[in-house]
Structure formats: C-alpha cells, structure tokens
Amino acid sequence: MTQTRPLHGKHILVTRAAHQAAAFVALLEQYGAQVTALPTIAVTDPVSWQPLDAALQRLREQKAGTARHYDWIFFTSANAVRFFLNRMAFHGDQSDLLAGLRVCAIGKATAGVVRDAGLEVDLVPAHFNAEGVVESFVAFHGGQVAGLRVLQPRARMAREVLGEALTALGVTLEVVEAYQTVRADLDPVLWQARLQSGAFDVVTFASPSAALQMAEAFPNIAPGALLAKTKVACIGPVTSQAVRDLGLDVAIEPPEATLPALAEAIAAYFASQPEALPPEEPTGT
Template identity: 40%
Template structure:
C-alpha cells in the first residue's frame, strides 16, 4: 500500500456489482491496507470484513432516495480524512467512473491537492447481464452497446438524453437506476422509433443470491416488473440479445438459488460451508454462535508435551485440537520429530488432512466421524498398559476417554482449546426469523446448537423457528437439537461439511 506522509491518499475503489468475488485483486489489497473505509449501501459485508481491525468504517448510504450523507458531505469527508495523513478507500458499488460519481470525487481531490488513484470495478451492466445469461454484444445481434442513466427526473422540461439516437442507432441499451422511471423509459424509446416488441430484461440485485430477472418487451415490461415486485437496485437491458437468456441463463438455475441459510459455525471456520452453499446459490447469513479460543491456561497441555516420550498414542478429535496442540508444541521449542515414536488417530477426514498439513499421517482413521467409531477402531489394537494423550475441547463429550480407559489404556485428557459464546449479529438474525425470511439454520456441532438456542428469546423461540428447516452435520448434533426442542429435518450421512451440503442439496422438504 501507499506509504503514509503528512498528506494521505485516497483510493476510489470499485467494489463490483455485488458478488464479492468480482472485486479486483488491487481493490481487495486497498481495502485491507486502508486506515479509513468510506462505503456505500451496495458494498458487500464480505469485503468489509477484510479491513484492518483498526480501520475506521464510515457508512454513507447512497441507497435510492435515502442518502445518509449527501455527495457534498462525502467529498468533504474524504478530503478531511486524507488531510489527516490517512489512507482512505472510497468503496463504491460497481465501477467508480460509471455512474458512480467518482469523477466528481476525483475533481474535489485534485482541487484539494490530495493524491489519489482510481481502481476500476466490474460495473453492474457487465456483471448483472453476464449473471443473467445476457451477452451485451453478439455477432448475430449487435456490435454496439450504450450505458445510460435511468435516473433522470421525469418532470424535467427537457431530457438531456438523445432518445432518438438511442431508439434507432444502438443495438443494446443498459439503463442504470431506472426501475422507478421504467414507464418513461419504455415510452420514450417506443415514441422515438424503437419497436414495441423489442426484448427487455430487468435484473434486480445482480450477481448476488438475491438476483431476480424479469423479461418482456417494451410494451409489456412495465406490467411484468410491477407484477414481480421488482424495485431498486436494478438495471434494465433493452435489445435482441435479451432473447439469448432463454438458453444462456446459468446463475439463477442453481439448486439453492435464493434460499436464505443461517451458518452458526465459528466465523474463522465458516468459510468452507459458506463458500459451498453460496456456490449452490444460497444467501448465507453468518451468525457464529461459538468462538474458538485458547484454554484458560496451558498447564495440562504443557505438562503432556513435556512427557511426550511416555505416550503410545495421540488421538485428535477435531481440526481445532490439531492446530492448538501443534502451535503449543512449537511454542515449547519442539516440533513434529517429538512425535516420531507415537501413533496417531483422528476423527474425520478434515482432521486427518489437518494433521497431514503439520507433517504427520494418521495411523488410525475410523469409518465414521464420531467418538464411538474411534473406540470400535481401537478394538483390534492392544491398549492394555498403553498411554493415550487426548488433546481436545474443554467441553467435549466423555464417551471417548471412558471407553478407552475400559479397554485398559491410561488416558490423559487435556484441554487444548475452549469454545465460548460468540459475539454476533443475533438481533439481525432474530428480526429475520420474525419476518419469516430465513429458510434454514445449519448446525455443525452440539456447541453451535446450544449457543444458538441461548440467543432465542425463550418465550418466542418456538414461534421464531416455525417453518425453518434445521440441518445437522450428524447424529450427536441432531440429538442435542432434539433435546433442546428443535425439529431436525436434515442430517448428513457423512459427518463433514461436504456431507452436510450434499444432504441439504438432496432435501426435498
């Protein structure tokens, strides 16, 4: 990033049309290195989460008809912050220089003598049309395209748009911010020579799981849009290329398209589940109910690490157990060579993969992913007189150490990490549940279930969960949910994140 001096610097960054994956690498780097981020209504929370924890976050609205801070105020704000020597990112939906008022902001910065850079973004015209299956140009249809503001005041005495040229001289038209003025746009095009049966598409929330597309013609699109209830933010595409959507649409046909799914897993571990569900079309609402933290003290784990030579086995029951054990091992000045004589067992392929990442291959991997299966796997091994180290969560179930002890082993169960109730957006989630806008809640452990239920007001819990599908990663988690009064509709056959996603995809409820 830009090195700081007496005068800061401003980056006018295009965040893209909605899908956070469409931001440029440079744009993402700017966000991560900023002291101040001034962002709009359309900026993805995923991108905002990538800021420096110490960065100042300032929301300035820019929602149609509801500006938290007017443009003159935004201009003054970015100048003020830059003059304080700060690196400022002005994060704008789409591209800064395409109906993003980035040019006006650049002029203000030039007048104030503040250095700036423009980081282009994927404009909504390109992103939303592509995700709707509409190529803006095509050799068989048109070789020209025009981007037009749709936000002109319909009461103006004279339009600054050359409607005659647009209606008869351009193959594809893309109108930004024009849903409110759609009747005027359609009427102006037809009255200036555009055929009434010209295909039209209106795309709302393009490139996001909330995307919805309505098609028609210039003489029907107003009614079709009204029937569908489409409002801003949306773009309008006019031209023959709209017909290609019939065969080219790909985004809105995904199996979980539009489903709103709550992910309760710890935020630092939720990315796999969020990514896989999002790829299938779901809108994920992250409400982490647990936070994985170090234990209150390292005494028991440090003691075990100090006598590793006395152990015959180390059993890892989770990815967290692996990570916390090895981090502490290294902090004690040791490495994987200290385990050269020890055999290892892991619950689940994800845990085995994480162990392999630390340089060890699991000697024992049970057929299924629960403590009882580890006990069964050990039944063919002589444990009598052996010593087993079990580094795991402070709150873990007692089945495993009890059964291994019954088999004749000495089991040292030590706390490698703890799970706590996480700070989250519970109020937002509860409001969504009350409004009936959540379709499913996913649970990946008993802890996530317990802490989720603690978030719900006791007198409203049953009512809030009516009509909400509960998806569980496995039988232990399901039993916890049932014990707490939740009805489990989906349970993974394979107790992994991919297994949970497959179970969700196969659900026909």
C-alpha cells in the same frame, strides 16, 4: 444456469466459528444459496495452558527416552490439532516430538489438518461418533487395547462419551484442554427478530457447541419457537442429538459427517421438494 442450481433462492444461515466458515459458505454458494454467517461460537485459548504444557513436557521426556507416557494421540477436531501444534511451536518443539506415537484423527477434515502439518495419520475411523472410534481403534489392535496410553487434547467441556468408552476397555486416557469454545458476540434483539420471521430457509449446525451457544444467546425464547419457520441441518448424529435435546427437529443430516456432505444433503433436500418456496425477506433489514 443459475436458475437450475438446487439452492437458488434459498437463504441459509451458517453458525460456524468465523475462522472456519468460509469454506462451507463457498460450498453452499456453489449450489446457488444465499448465505449469511452468524457465528455462534468463537474458539479461544484454554483457561490455563498448564495441563497442555505438562503433557508436552512428558512428550519431551518420551522423546529423550527417559520415560514412556503415551502410545497414541487422538485429535477429535481440526481446532485441537491447530492449538496443540501452535503450543508446540510456542515452546520451540518440532513435529518429531510426536515420533513414536500413533495418531488418530476423527474425521477427514481433522486428518487433513494433521497431514498438512507434515504428520502421518495412522487411523481415521470410518464413523465419527464414540462408538465408531472405539470400534476402529479396537480393530486396529486386533482387540487388544488394555494398557494402551492415549493423549487427547480437546476443547474444554467436551463430551465424555469417548473417554468413558476407552477407559472401560482398560485404556489409560489423559485429557488436556487445548482450547475452549465460547459464545460469540451477537445482537440478540436483531437476530431474534430475523430468525422468528422465517428469514432463513435453513440453519446449519456443525457442532453441538454451535447449537448450545445459539440457544444460550436467546434465553428468553425456546429454540423451537425461535426456529419454528426454519429447517435445521446438522453435520452428523452427535450434533443432531444435541439439537434434538434442545427441543428442535432435525430435517437434514448427511450420511457422512463432513461439510461437503452436509452441503450436498441440503441441496438434495430442496431438489426433492421443488414446490418449496423461499420465505419473503423481512423489510427494513
């Protein structure tokens, strides 16, 4: 039975943050893959809580009816949801602090985390890139979005494309840092040898930051040389573009930017290439 699974004999490297990798690893293992986790990023508190705390204070004013600051809150990642809600809880705020706001969640996983917290989700864009989010948002309002006020808790140093697109339509966007992604600790000498040897059939990236931090972890070698013997799989077009900007080719990208779809796409890739054999495991590891 195991022999028939499409990823039997394939060795896949997962670069997700440690606290987020388990579910994706399990998906790949169900397809028969041997999976190694190499977190290239870690998710941690923001440089300062002050901007987020100030936004929470404005939400308290709005709840009390003394001011109106926001119409929407946009969550672009599960991490944004968790850090935002944890900070609310730290201050003793309840979920009703968001009463009266519409909630936009980018991606099914993000929407799931919002709903698990007992909040309703008003909008889950069909496409997860900036253009798709803006298109869904504009359609939701029948084309009339000028003057709307949006709060967006997000990672430090996140892409500005969505904000620029909303601002161009007359939306007032307030971005607050809710968390930051930093490079995880890894042994560059050990991992460079393994990666260059072709020990892995596929390396997966589920965010641009995971790819960027991997590249920065190995400053003495170009990403293309580091992964010359390894196929690259990306969760969606935004991540794929970041990977291509590093000089890498993307072999696998699912039609839907979700982890189950990525696992399925990797399995389908190898199922369509039965002649492909896994590389020999390096000795001495």
